[in-house]
Amino acid sequence: MNIVIWGSRGSIPSPGFTTIRYGGESTCIEVRGDEGEVIIIDAGSGIRKLGEKLLKEPSVLKINLLFTHSHWDHLSGFPFFRPAYFSKFTFALCGGSEAQKSVLDYLSHQMDPPYFPVSFSELKAKFLSGCNCNNPICNHSLCYSGASLKCEAIPLNHPNGGFGFKLSDKSGSFVFLTDNEIRYAHDGGATREEYLAFCRNADLLFHDAQYSEHEYKKTRGWGHSTFLDAIDLAIDAGVKRLGLFHHDPDRTDDQLDQQMEWCVKYIKEKGSPLDCFACAEGMSLIV
Numbered sequence: 001m002n003i004v005i006w007g008s009r010g011s012i013p014s015p016g017f018t019t020i021r022y023g024g025e026s027t028c029i030e031v032r033g034d035e036g037e038v039i040i041i042d043a044g045s046g047i048r049k050l051g052e053k054l055l056k057e058p059s060v061l062k063i064n065l066l067f068t069h070s071h072w073d074h075l076s077g078f079p080f081f082r083p084a085y086f087s088k089f090t091f092a093l094c095g096g097s098e099a100q101k102s103v104l105d106y107l108s109h110q111m112d113p114p115y116f117p118v119s120f121s122e123l124k125a126k127f128l129s130g131c132n133c134n135n136p137i138c139n140h141s142l143c144y145s146g147a148s149l150k151c152e153a154i155p156l157n158h159p160n161g162g163f164g165f166k167l168s169d170k171s172g173s174f175v176f177l178t179d180n181e182i183r184y185a186h187d188g189g190a191t192r193e194e195y196l197a198f199c200r201n202a203d204l205l206f207h208d209a210q211y212s213e214h215e216y217k218k219t220r221g222w223g224h225s226t227f228l229d230a231i232d233l234a235i236d237a238g239v240k241r242l243g244l245f246h247h248d249p250d251r252t253d254d255q256l257d258q259q260m261e262w263c264v265k266y267i268k269e270k271g272s273p274l275d276c277f278a279c280a281e282g283m284s285l286i287v
């Protein structure tokens with residue numbers, strides 16, 4: 001599968017001179033399966049530019065939209081996602097079993113007056129609500145496309161809940177865990193042991209790493225992890241490549257570079273072969 005990052009910023013889009021290299025768009029990930037499946041994870045501001053690209057690909061008509069949760073930085077790009085305005089597109093929406101019925105609500109509510117000038121009812125695309133599976137944790141929203149990818153979900157440790165996803169095929173696995181606070185127990189969240197099992201031997205993991213240890217003293221309980229937590233989880237789970245994700249909106253490119261120097265040194269000191277990098281807009285990775 002091929003993974004493209006359209007937005008890796010957390011909390012709020014943060015364009016500007018200090019965020020050019022890693023990007024300022026909020027969460028949006030494009031995954032292409034080997035059989036041509038198109039999966040989009042989250043509709044943060046990054047989905048706008050992805051939409052423009054998809055409009056230039058006549059063969060793409062069915063798209064799976066997976067949502068980690070309903071916070072604005074993961075939804076606010078949707079009204080600007082132009083494929084949603086064309087009747088030729090079909091979107092299968094999924095947000096894990098508990099959110100299954102509400103994903104459509106999240107998307108339409110943010111377009112209700114007086115928040116947005118165009119109402120959801122004016123969108124011409126067809127929206128399918130989830131996959132109607134009976135699994136306690138939804139794991140096959142992708143089945144309608146005859147996909148080569150298997151999708152599993154795990155609850156996030158995050159205020160108001162949410163889901164992380166694992167996409168696997170015969171070549172390997174990609175785990176996406178953002179807005180996940182490993183060191184804190186939020187209602188409905190999984191344990192560190194459960195995250196370890198979920199990420200075990202993953203080829204690629206994107207994990208929330210919004211805060212430094214110093215910052216976390218003031219942000220504990222806000223739903224995000226530190227660089228250290230993300231790296232320790234990846235090392236303990238035997239992950240091959242770790243992309244640090246959900247960059248703080250105030251984190252400049254230079255600060256992130258400095259932070260990455262510390263991360264690489266820490267991984268080396270632990271004697272781990274983990275390949276670690278900071279996710280940046282425009283990155284394309286193969287699993």
Ligand SMILES: [Zn+2]
Pocket residue numbers: 010011071073074179246
């Ligand atoms: Zn977020």
Ligand SMILES: [Zn+2]
Pocket residue numbers: 069071158179223
């Ligand atoms: Zn969130």
